[in-house]
Amino acid sequence: MxxxxxxxxxxxxxxxxxxxxxxxxxxxxxxxxxxxxxxxxxxxxxxxxxxxxxxxxxxxxxxxxxxxxxxxxxxxxxxxxxxxxxxxxxxxxxxxxxxxxxxxxxxxxASKTDLVEPARVLAAVAGEVFERDQARFARRAERFAGLAAGATRRAGARPGEDHLGPAGGPAAARTGGQPGRGRDVAALAARWTAAGGDLTPPVSGASAVPASPELRALATELLDAADALPAVDAADEADDLATLRAGWPATWSLPTEAAYDRLHGAWLGRGVGCLLGKPVEKIPREGIREILAATDRWPLRDWFTAKGLPADVAARWPWNRRSAPTSLAENIDGMPEDDDLNYALLALRVLETHGRGFTSADVAQAWLDWLPGGRVFTAERVAYRNLLLGYAPPQSGRRHNPFREWIGAQIRTDVYGWVNPGRPDRAAELAVRDATVSHVRGGVHGALWAAALSAAAPVADSVDEVLDAAEAVLPTRSRFAATVREARALGAGTDDWERVVDELYARHGHLHWVHVRNNAALVAAALAYGRGDLERSITAVVSGGWDTDSTGATVGAVTGALTGASGLPQRWVAPLRNRLASSIAGFDGIGFDELAERTLALAMPATEGSVA
Structure with a gap:
């Protein structure tokens, strides 16, 4: 031919x-x-x-x-x-x-379809698939090389002459955040797998069985090597404040005065959504559906319950161990502790202590002063350890951190929006200062997006206004921006939520369950699908799986702020008993009404100009 x-x-x-x-x-x-x-x-x-x-x-x-x-x-x-x-x-x-x-x-x-953004997303997915295929092929080559080396030794070769074939992605870099993304990390992965390391990210982010001292030492060495690799071009993934700010609108049309009732609704909504998702955190979507069907609660429209749950289903899909005793319908008595609320409380304390001019160093010090080390996870735990070792932001978030594009920063920034009603840009600036303690690129984008959602929600008239405002602070060509725009379009104008989630899993199901992009996609789709209604929105996002308490909290906060506390259904709000448990000293047992009052005191309209 x-x-x-x-x-x-x-x-x-x-x-x-x-x-x-x-x-x-x-x-x-x-x-x-x-x-x-x-x-x-x-x-x-x-x-x-x-x-x-x-x-x-x-x-x-x-x-x-x-x-x-x-x-x-x-x-x-x-x-x-x-x-x-x-x-x-x-x-x-x-x-x-x-x-x-x-x-x-x-x-x-003619098709009423955006051809550009889907193509960009698909290209990114193809790149990720290619990287994984390379890694899979390289691991196979490495194992064959090991077999060949073993045969050579049996034939009389001197010990230590093993050959390490190429592989893709060191184990630490393959556990979700992909710090080696775009870099050649084949040799590092080969050394890791040859030593017995696993490239598959654990469900909980940390291995169930502690690694041997030898494997831990090798992990540190490989992470050092990964950090030393040349930086890749990330022009579309900017996460520095100056570049981000250059792309933000010069003016905003939203009101800038928030009512107490709307801020109260934001705090309550965050608590309700988080609490709904707590017992099924880490349970996959199919397990959530089986639990609900077995207890005659599918589709989700109420709190989860263990009553009537068959033993075999309970054994197959065990509740979240820490959350089940305080977050099922039969045992809820106030809002139990959760990191999704702890970080909101800590942000409030940072603002009350340092004002709007706080720095990343102030956030880092607040962590060390007020956050118990055992209550931080994934990227935050790595950053916490780096801070203890003397690494200041932003290095605290970049060193040895395979989780730095996971969801952690996205759950920390609602308060920065609530104190900047109608000004998503100001909220995003505060969010960037916080996020860089532990995250980069998409992890930072999730933080500023959540902050912008929260800046718009207490003053907007519709969820579309909220989503428009949040998208306006994102780097236009970033993977995160493309993800939330696409997900929002999927969720809008439909009543078939399961079809929407099926599509989200087809596009993002390869990511870890606490990665930022898949969870942000679920949030954006649920907000568009829910049309501002708290119950419709939080039940949708939680039934979608992945990081259920975090996505439930974000969606609940937005819809709670849109509605206001006085308009929220009592069957969702009453179980919170206006009481929040926390391991942050000085906040344990605080009422949501007091939190709203303290937030309102900080949210008084600021003069035009700098956030500081």
């Missing part, structure tokens, strides 16, 4: 020649709509014609997108498949600029 195609430069003249060239190998026959028996039989001598013809047209066109596609379409027969293949290869060769703008504009308008 390629040989024949090289003799042609006009697709119109090439069509008969290409058909003649492929015909001897074609399984369908001349009558395309009446294929012969050969089309139904496997063969080593024949093949379907679409890909060979697409390649032939690409050669005839010299790689030109327009000519290759037109030639493939006019060739006929399975024209859509042939043209799709030719277009994909021509687009890959020439990049997005190779696609005629007038074609893509017509398709986007």
């Amino acid at each position: 390629v040989k024949e195609a090289r003799g042609h430069h006009d697709w119109k003249q090439a069509i008969p020649a290409l058909r003649a060239a492929v015909a001897p190998y074609d399984t369908v026959g001349e009558e395309y709509r009446s294929p012969g028996l050969g089309a139904r039989r496997p063969s080593r001598l024949h093949a379907i014609e679409e890909l060979p013809v697409a390649l032939g047209m690409l050669v005839v066109a010299g790689g030109d997108f327009r000519a290759a596609v037109l030639g493939s379409v006019n060739y006929g027969r399975d024209a859509d498949s042939t043209a799709t293949m030719a277009a994909a290869i021509a687009g890959a060769l020439g990049g997005a600029d190779a696609v005629p703008a007038e074609w893509s504009d017509v398709v986007a308008t």
Whole structure:
């Protein structure tokens, strides 16, 4: 086919020649709509014609997108498949600029579909799949190399002459945050797996069985090596304040005075959503559904309960060990402690102590002063340890931190929005200062997005206003921005929530259950789907799985602020008993009403200009 195609430069003249060239190998026959028996039989001598013809047209066109596609379409027969293949290869060769703008504009308008952002997201996914495939192949190569080395030693080679084949991603870098993303970490991964390390991230973020001293020492060495690798170009993933601020709107149209009732609703909503998700944290989506179906509560519309739950279902999907005694319908007595509320309390304390001009160093010191070390997890635990070792922000979040694009920073920044009503930019600036203690890139973007949601929710009239404001502070071309825009579109204007979640899992199910992007996608979709209604929104997001208490808290806070405390259903609010437990000294047993009053005192409209 390629040989024949090289003799042609006009697709119109090439069509008969290409058909003649492929015909001897074609399984369908001349009558395309009446294929012969050969089309139904496997063969080593024949093949379907679409890909060979697409390649032939690409050669005839010299790689030109327009000519290759037109030639493939006019060739006929399975024209859509042939043209799709030719277009994909021509687009890959020439990049997005190779696609005629007038074609893509017509398709986007006619289909009412944004072609650009899905393509960008799919490209990112393809890159991640490619990295994983490389890692899988490299691990296999390393193991074969180990077998070969073993055979060599048995044949008389000196000890220590093992060969380490390449592998992808050191174990620490593959546990969710991917600090080695875009870098060549094959050799590091090979050393890790050769020593008995596992590349699969544990469900809880930390290994169930403590590693040996030797493996821990190797992990430290490999993390040092990963940190020392050259930085990759991340122009679309900016997380420094100056670059982020340059992309923010100069003016905002939202009101800037929040009422006490709306802030009270925000605190209550955060508590309700968090509490609903607590008992099923770490239980996958299918387990949540089985629990609810077995207790006659599917779809989710009330608190979870163990009453009537069959023993086999309970054994298959055990409740969250720490949360079940205080967060099931039969035992709720006030809001139990949770890190999703602890960080909100700590942000309030930082603001009350240092004002709006606080620094990342102030946040770090507040952690060391007030946060018990045993109540921090994943990225925050790594950062906490780095702070104790003397590493100041932002290095505290970058050193040895495989979780730095997980959800931790996103759950810490609601208060920064509540004290800056109507000013998502000011809220986002405070959020960045906090987030850089422990996170980078997408982890930081999640924090400023949550803060912007919280700045808009107490003063906006609709959830769409809230989502618009939050998207406006994100780096436009970042993976996080594309993720939440896409998820919002999926959730809007539909009542089929399960279909929405199916699509989110198809797109983001490869990420760890506490990664930031999959959880932000679930939040954005649930907010759009819930249309501002607290019950509809929090039950949707929690039934979707992943980090259920954190997503429930964020969605509850937004819808609670939109509604106001006086409008929230008592069957959700009353079990909180206006009482919050906390391990942050000075806050244990505090009322949600007092928290709202203290937040309102900080939320008085500030003068125009700097956040500080």
